[in-house]
Amino acid sequence: MCASWNIDIIYHRDNDYGVKVADKVTLHGYRYSVYNRVARMALHHKGVAYTTVEVDPFTDLDPAYLDLHPFARVPALTHGTFSIFETRAITRYIDNAFSGPPLQPDDAKALARMDQVIGIIDNYGYWPMVRQVFSQRVFSPLEGEASNEDEITAGLAASRHVLAVLNGIADEGLVLNGRDFTLADCHLAPMIDYFVRAGEGRDALSSFPVLLKWWELISIMPALQSTDPKLPDMAI
Secondary structure: EEOOOOOOOOOOOOOOOOOOOOOEEEEEEOOOOOOHHHHHHHHHHHHOOOOOEOOHHHHHOOOHHHHHOOOOOOEEEEEEEEEOOHHHHHHHHHHOOOOOOOOOOOOOHHHHHHHHHHHHHHHHHHHHHHHHHHHHHHHHHHHOOOOOHHHHHHHHHHHHHHHHHHHHHHHHOOOOOOOOHHHHHHHHHHHHHHHHHOOOOOOOHHHHHHHHHHHHHHHOHHHHHHHOOOOOOOOO
């Protein structure tokens, strides 16, 4: 399924990388995937006009998609005849290929901290916050399945450690400062948005005041609000 989002068409000149930025941009992804949303946030922040193709990685995939992503995951981005997969690579390409507000700091320490935050999220945050807490408390009931309380308990325990580390990084102020929007924000915001849709997630985040302040600022940004996957409302 292909859908065009309500984004004004933006015309760009070729940039310093020699990329034909006026070529059609298409994001192939699953609407409920946090990583698909990470890429969408980067596109929105840069002001890039794009279309989407819905790809459900939990079904048998079209062989044509496997040409774009041979590991059968999402998302994948095409820009003209160029294609790329892996979210970190996609978001850096978006930042480098298109004009608009930069998503990567110039300062070496801030850039390193941004990469560190992304690594923390991917390696230690995604599974407990999204796959255990959110999926079990929120998404499973939406599909008519019972929540696994043991999974939620384990996810919350692991999530608190991740949140504590991120709270310290936010307190340092190089990134996650609510002022300089970077790829660290793009990667973390969709995870936190899902996490706090569970009551236990909201309670856990409230224990980390600096990160909570960051979330209060980032949660109202257009790049996050306009990429909301529109889950049905639930009282949790």
